[in-house]
Amino acid sequence: MSKLIRMDHTGHSTVAEWAPDDPAAVEAAVAAFRAELDRGYLAMVSTGPGHAEQVRELPVDAHLVILRLPIAGG
Amino acid sequence: MATAEVLPEAQALHWRPRVDAARLRRQGRLWTVSAAFHVVPFVGTAVLLMWVQPLALPVALACIAHAWVIPELYAQRGANVLRPRRRTGDGPERRSLGLLGDLVDHEARELHARTGLVLEPGRLGTWLVGEAGAVLLHGRRGRAYCYCVKVDAGHAGAAELPSGDRIAHLLLALRADEQGFATVANLSFAGARWRVRRRMRSDMRPALDAARRPLDAASSAAA
Secondary structure (H helix, E strand, C coil): CEEEEECCCCCCEEEEEECCCCHHHHHHHHHHHHHHHHCCCEEEEECCCCCEEEECCCCCCCCEEEEECCEEEC | CCEECCCHHHHHCCCCCCCCHHHHHHHHHHHHHHHHHHHHHHHHHHHHHHHHCHHHHHHHHHHHHHHHHHHHHHHHHHHHHHCCCCCCCHHHHHHHHHHHHHHCCHHHHHHHHHHCCEEEECCCCEEEECCCEEEEEECCCCEEEEEEEEECCCCCCHHHCCHHHHHHHHHHHHHHCHHHHHHHCEEEEEECHHHHHHHCCCCCHHHHHHHHHHHHHHHHHHC
């Protein structure tokens, strides 16, 4: 089961869960993904130890997609 | 999978030159020169005063104190980037630490449990990531570059993030584009590692020592 999670005040919230072979769940996850991006979140996937990648479309085959807020210099 | 190699936050700051190893060295040298410009005039004045009039000893001592305090204040500003921020509730803290734990290996997890900082090796050097900043040890001598960077406060919910999430935000951005991360962040201090270490909280110092080890090993191998 793949997960789309958002880091927020609760620690993190699961926004969507899907199995790649379940078109309805994938469609719902894609819709939720786009809604979060529209809210200003950035989507990240880990691509190995010490590496991450920003994604602009839901990678359906990814195990975990994490939504983060933008960062800025303090 | 559509990917972007450059951090979007760095793209937005198009006027900032992208940080690379050469730029880091230049910035390091500038900080050294700047520190010298702060220290040398005060020390010189103290020496001159003592030479002209030994009775001016109190004023000379005040000059020496200034020469000592100013670099210490800069180092304090650097160490402050690693200070922990206000905690949220226990539940969110635990959940955020669980997620952060999934992003790092066992050693980094253990170090974070002891110090509150995450050690992350990068191409520019070794990073220590905190809740509102990061310190990069760069170069053979491991000069410390202290960066102030955090989740953009302009977004709703940014202020209520638990500690693990704050670090995870920075860690993911760093992993996606290390140079972009350093470009977005504001450099608070660059200088000798020992200056920063002395100003860090004692429970955080082992993290700086751990970050130093790969650099020391590389120096030994090169010698």
